[in-house]
Amino acid sequence: MTSTTSVDDALLDERALSKLRWRCRRGLLENDLFIERFFARHASTLTVRQAEALGLLMDLSDNDLLDLLLGRRSPEGPLAHDDVVQVLGLLRAARSNPH
Numbered sequence: 001m002t003s004t005t006s007v008d009d010a011l012l013d014e015r016a017l018s019k020l021r022w023r024c025r026r027g028l029l030e031n032d033l034f035i036e037r038f039f040a041r042h043a044s045t046l047t048v049r050q051a052e053a054l055g056l057l058m059d060l061s062d063n064d065l066l067d068l069l070l071g072r073r074s075p076e077g078p079l080a081h082d083d084v085v086q087v088l089g090l091l092r093a094a095r096s097n098p099h
Contacts, residue, residue, distance in 0.1 A: 038090060
């Protein structure tokens, strides 16, 4: 289990980061702004675990994602996982302080 944990906590390499950025492109400008600020702040420190959590969020429809980002809804079901909640917090923090 230690090797899995260390792999999950490893930083994303450039290729994986590029693929993740592409996957995170959204149809709603509001979502794109959250995501753009998130990557501006956290791209160099993203772990495999965080990337997987972000991927779960990207499986949502644009409106459902925006509801989570704006705090209109809380994560439920598989999204109520610690890693997803942490990444959602990072996304929301990027909104409140864009610098």
